[in-house]
Amino acid sequence: MERDIESRQDIELLVNTFYAKVKEDDLIGYIFEDIAKVNWDLHLPKMYDFWETILFGQKGFKGNPMEVHFKLNMIHPLEAEHFDRWKELFNESVDELFSGPFATLAKQKAESIAGLMLFKMKGGILNRPGSSSRPDKL
Numbered sequence: 527m528e529r530d531i532e533s534r535q536d537i538e539l540l541v542n543t544f545y546a547k548v549k550e551d552d553l554i555g556y557i558f559e560d561i562a563k564v565n566w567d568l569h570l571p572k573m574y575d576f577w578e579t580i581l582f583g584q585k586g587f588k589g590n591p592m593e594v595h596f597k598l599n600m601i602h603p604l605e606a607e608h609f610d611r612w613k614e615l616f617n618e619s620v621d622e623l624f625s626g627p628f629a630t631l632a633k634q635k636a637e638s639i640a641g642l643m644l645f646k647m648k649g650g651i652l653n654r655p656g657s658s659s660r661p662d663k664l
């Protein structure tokens with residue numbers, strides 16, 4: 527694709543394309559569908575806001591992704607292979623639809639947030655035995 531991500535509408539297309547792949551995926555689909563039983567009518571608009579905030583600095587997103595994924599991780603451990611597949615599907619969706627500085631930024635942000643999430647999920651450096659503090663914010 528020759529076009530970059532430029533608008534809310536572009537983000538909606540990207541997010542919808544990505545989660546359509548996620549739902550169908552043999553490695554991570556069931557975590558969303560069967561374990562978390564995601565209400566897509568609520569989750570998708572939240573993700574439009576999230577990416578609008580990340581890419582364009584809009585103030586729409588209110589949430590605490592770290593807390594949400596910590597809770598999920600307690601019910602069903604999230605492993606490196608899950609994050610790798612998540613990133614693979616995300617990058618694939620971006621590349622199918624867009625190219626340019628914002629497309630690149632989206633992939634970089636996904637990479638770094640996923641890395642941070644996995645790091646914290648697996649204990650980080652503050653969650654060793656004997657430590658009482660645990661990071662729970664981005």
Ligand code: HEM
Binds near residue numbers: 573635643
């Ligand atoms: C294997 C990896 C992942 C899994 C299985 C996963 C799964 C989920 C689930 C089940 C929810 C809750 C949906 C709901 O019912 O509202 C959620 C929320 C969310 N996820 Fe993920 N996720 C993963 C990785 C990521 C990554 C890498 C990012 C960011 C780059 C991300 C961003 C978010 C955000 C922003 C929310 C909304 C948080 C909120 O409501 O405050 N997720 N995720």
